[in-house]
Amino acid sequence: MSITVVGSIAFDSVTTPFGERDRMLGGAATHFALAASMFETVHLVGPVGDDFGERELSTLRTRGSNIDDVERISGGKTFFWKGHYHDDLNIRDTLDTQLNVFEHFHPKLSEASRNSEVLFLANIQPGLQLQVREQCEGARFVALDSMNLWIDIARDELVEIIKRVDCLILNDEELRQLTGKPNLVSAAREILGWGPSVIVAKQGEYGAALITSDHFFSLPAYPLEQVVDPTGAGDTFAGGFVGMIATQLGDGNGQALSTNVLSNAMAYGTAAASFNVERFGTEGLEAVDGAAVRKRVGDLWRLTRFEPLDVDLIS
């Protein structure tokens, strides 16, 4: 069941307490595709510039991803982001953002990309996400990411596209900002009323929570002794999450997914993200192998399970 992702393909210059990298391959669509391609064939959609070379294209093609819709804009420059992480990796400063070829991007999907059963709308301007959604009418599971910027300056359009997806994947503080509800459960419930059947709250180093109309599921981040570069962790999580769901859709759609499939999607997303943050940029996901991911899913099972003991409590 193929997966289409539309979003940024970028060069990232990153400094963390563990080193620095200049103009390494990054971007939401890139990180998503590297994870999702472990599960199903991925179609990447996004613009790059003249500065985007064969080496980068080759990385995008990892595990058979299709890059026919990676559009090279003649005379343009690839999206660029520069950031600095503090000793506490939860804190980062953005030092530079250059939209470049993204400034005039209008997604045009090939028939193959339009026909994917599964669609991920990575974080771009909500109006563009709507344009893509309209081109993929047959998609049976559509997930969406966004960011605080669009809640600030394009909330109406963002709500419009959220109404037309099955799954919203957002940082938990963005869920609160979007709804004005400081409580995660009530924020998620409000958005479930708009249309999506699944809400995923990304909680950074604390993991993620999943809320549907009749279930709440929570999973910690995979415990690591060293996190080297958190860039792209959320998109890698989304790639593992959506990729796993793509293997399990069967003849149904997003509404028909069982609680255990959704929980497994959380576990595969979490495991994928752990390989991303252990190394810089795309290094971790380029090198990862399936057995290692499955092993970490088993670890996550073990480190969250307990068998309730019954004790006599005094009331």
Added chain:
Amino acid sequence: MSITVVGSIAFDSVTTPFGERDRMLGGAATHFALAASMFETVHLVGPVGDDFGERELSTLRTRGSNIDDVERISGGKTFFWKGHYHDDLNIRDTLDTQLNVFEHFHPKLSEASRNSEVLFLANIQPGLQLQVREQCEGARFVALDSMNLWIDIARDELVEIIKRVDCLILNDEELRQLTGKPNLVSAAREILGWGPSVIVAKQGEYGAALITSDHFFSLPAYPLEQVVDPTGAGDTFAGGFVGMIATQLGDGNGQALSTNVLSNAMAYGTAAASFNVERFGTEGLEAVDGAAVRKRVGDLWRLTRFEPLDVDLIS
């Protein structure tokens, strides 16, 4: 197996988005005792002032807690804290702190309090915690809480007392501050090297993680649609955690506790804390009944469990 707790007994004036309360009963030892008394008999040790009335003493006696060592200081005033919570309940401003009778407190434990097999050293000056530890030589499980203030101004004494306990329960940012290691797992590993066999990282609304030399366990906070007053959540968690352990010590000591007992202690602590934050001050834990706590432990089991699905991954 009786439990002794030494720590603050206080009046709290609290404003949250859901209301306010003036001079309600609070304090770390109070919140701990209200939770731990569901499991075993609790001996409370701490000073109060002339302003502490029969109604407050009666609440401290909930579920048979022993208050013989609650010392009334003639002419003194009870510890007072005033705080304001923002719409985002994770953010609070301390508006006033009056140590009052705590300024010259020197814990003197009765024989009954000294003889408890289980001891909780709530957050007070580390030198005082050391004095208590020395009076309770026979304790088989000793847990300790502290705060950033003592890491700042009394780190050496704090490390000294940490070396002499079985379990350290601290906010995760305090674990990082204490060790200078920004990564939770490595911070916990360093402290395990000092002596304790169990580290619990409290993570507020995200729940808590437990680290031993051979296990990592993580549990989310109990999902609630409305949190009314987070004051005392950490101490209530500690009360449920330590209380559950007290029921399971058997003939062993802290080192002999199984992984599943520790995980259950996390679940009972988390369930207890959820009843605390649903209402103001001590209201939730005064009213709670054992069946409701056990039900929430079962809920926590359900909302964290999944059965791993095996998928063919492309490497």
